Amino acid sequence: MSFFDTSLEFLKGVGPQRAALLQKELKLFTFGDLIQHYPFRYEDRTRFYSLREVNELMPFIQVKGKITDIELIGDKFKRRLVAYFTDGEGEIELVWFQGINWVMQKVKPNVDYVVFGKPSRYGSKLSMAHPEIDVLTEKSEKGGYLQPVYPLTDKLRNRYIDNKFxxxxxxxxxxxxxxxxxxxxxxxxxxxQKLIGKKEAIINIHFPRNNEWLLSAQRRLKFEELFFIQLQLIKLKLVRQGKFKGMVFSDTAILTKFYKEHLPFDLTNAQKKVVREIYTDMKSGKQMNRLLQGDVGSGKTIVAFISILLAIGGDAQAALMAPTEILAQQHYANLKKYADKMGIPIALLTGSVKKSARKPIHEQLVDGTLKILIGTHALLEEEVKFKKLGLAIIDEQHRFGVAQRSKLWQKNADFYPHVLVMTATPIPRTLAMTLYGDLEISVIDELPKGRKPIKTTHRFDSHRLQVNGFIKTQLEVGRQIYMVYPLIEESEKLDLKHLMDGYESIARAFPDVPISIVHGQMKPEAKDYEMARFVKGETKIMVATTVIEVGVDVPNASVMVIESAQRFGLSQMHQLRGRVGRGAEQSY
Incomplete structure (x- = not known):
């Protein structure tokens, strides 16, 4: 066993109980996990400010000086401890609302301290709530370092496992x-690549000598991570191309019948191009592994169905796996319309399908009478066996790991099914090669006739009344609205508070409008119930966290307001934007 595989409980100061907490809260099990638990930001301890130059607009600052006096103000719940702190040039009040007894034992007048915190103004006085305070030492007087700040949870802080620890x-x-x-x-x-060594990188990512060293450490570790992802993908691709035979599907009779009799609209040129690429792969005798990328509403579903028909034409079966139950149900509803016209058996298998209903599905898969299966992770279960799986389609791939993808492949004994991965996130080609280096890439880059591009605008908090006015006009013409709030990793309680505050302010602004609310801490049944009400149009505004980013299809929802948009990643923003613009109306 290597040094880095040693369990955390054997590190000085941890022990079995704390180790169990760190496992549960931060998924840290070994020395290796902890050393790769990197800070998410750094506090600048490189200089001391004079209190004369401090104002409430400054971020976190560091000052040194003495406490002249300490007093307890208020009683019971309104108790606070105030320490009057001076550096000889100015004064600031240090305030504590919690942990008062502990602070009183620790803090004494006329001792030199280093204080770190965020200044604010209360009336005419400067104050700092819950600052970090330490006795001034020779080392701390020199200052001059960047202090790491590590990801933590409320539960850890309550057990005194804080940043210092x-x-x-x-x-x-x-x-x-x-x-x-x-x-x-x-x-x-x-x-x-002019990189620093691994040892230097690890030391400086945790305790950077200065800003330059920090940047070098970050660059080195990012490069290494992507380098090994690339290496793994290249290996996968080479192994697959050499080893994996694919079934040959060249019979297009069933497809021609669909084109002539049941295709409800003409395909766009982009769709035709992608269908040709897929057809070339599926008749080549090698396993297809293709990423199909197209903005929401660009018509990926019909392309998926055409690919399914190619597999069925070759006397095989097809499966489509989606990351959420709602998305799976929507795919099922959309594809069933086409499958029924063609007389092709199709079924839905998700976690909530009852055991009694599963049995016939399992049997029909094995004897080959069931041709199309749509579902969630439930498709990966052991008892789901196919007679001949020819095509596996995976929607919103970034929600599934590579291991889950390959589990679906291994449903066939003799050869691997063709794989089509669909995503609505527009990934730049170079990045797509990095993330999905083992996939060929097809892009649907035009919208069907009659679809309008989504208008995206940015507004500040000061424009809230105008935004509400705009929402009101959209509601009056019968549209539905999404209001999305960010998840702020630092605290689940805070997230819920932000969402609830938002919900209350929207309920006040639109007192007569029925509102749905959806967040990650709700039980799946409650979430599905609220989503279903919105889909049916019973509620007009949906207040939600990012749980809605994957696949809710409400053509009538034409406006999405994203609060604190800077807290979302780019792919999340695209996923979210994809929830509107699903009908013919102009969306925002």
Whole structure:
């Protein structure tokens, strides 16, 4: 066993109970996990400010000086501790509302302290709530370092596992680990890319000497991560091309029948191009592994159905796997319309399908009478066996790991099914090659006739009344609205509070409008119930966290307001934007 596989409980200061907490809350099991638990930001401790230059607009600052007096103000729940702090040039009040007894034991007048926190103004006085305070030492007087801030949870803080504690653990671990850190990249690459060594990178990601070293450490670790992802993907691709035979599907009779009799509209040129690429793959004798990328509403579903028909024409079966139950149900409803016209058996299998209903599905899959199966992760279960799975379609791939994808492949004994992965997130081609290097890429880059591009605008908080006015006009013409709130990783309680505050302010602004609310802490049944009400049009406004980002199809919802948009990632924003613009109306 290597040094980095050692269990965390054997690190000084941890022990079995804390180790169990760190496992549960942060998924940290070993020395290796902890050393790769990197800070998410750094506090600038490189200089001391004079209180004369401090104002309430400044971010976190560091000052040194003495406490002249301490007093307890208020009683019971309104109790607060105030310490009057001066550096000889100015004064600031340090205020504590919690942990008062502990602070009173620790803090004494006329001792030199270093204080770190966010200044604010209360009336005419400067104050700092719950600052970090430490006795001034020779080392801290020199200042001059960037302090790491690590991801934590409320539960850990309540058990006194705070940032200081994690810093201490990292310092102890680094001392012991230094001799065990090996260089992982070839010297030629390190030189060519002008990277720092692995050892330097690990030290400086936790305790950077200065900003330059921090940037070098981040660059080195990011490069390494992507480099190994690439290596793995290239290996996968080479192995697959050499080893994996695919079924040959060249019979297009059933497809021609569908085109002539049941295709409800003409395909766009982009759709035709993609269908040709898929057909070429499926008749080549090699396993297809293709990423189909297209904005929401560009018509990926019909392309998926055409691919399914190719497989069925070759006397095989097809499966479509979606990340959520609602999305699976929508795919089922959309594809069933076409399948019924063609007389092709189709079924839906999700976690909520009862055991009695599963049995006939399993039997029909094995004897080959069931041709199309739509579902969620439930498709990966052991008892789901196909007679001959010819095509596996995976929707919103970034929600499934590679392991889950390959589980679906292994449903066939003799050869792998063709794989089509669909996504609505427009990934730049170079990035797509990095993330999905084992996939060929097809893009549907035009919208069907009659669809209008979505108008995207940015508004500040000061425009809230105008935004509400705009929502009102949209509601009056019968549209539905999404209001999306961010998840802020630092605290689940805070997330819920933001969402509930938002819900209340919307309920006040639109007192007569029925509103749905959906968030991650609701039970799945409650979530599905609220979603279903919105889909049916019983509620007009949906207040939600990002749980709606994958696949809710409400053509009548034409406006989405995203609060604190800076907290979302780019792919999340695209996913969210994809929830509107599903009908012929102009969407915003």
């Amino acid at each position: 994690i810093i201490k653990l990292q310092q102890d671990l680094l001392k012991a680990a230094i001799s065990h850190i090996r260089e992982t990249l070839p010297a030629s690459i390190v030189q060519e």
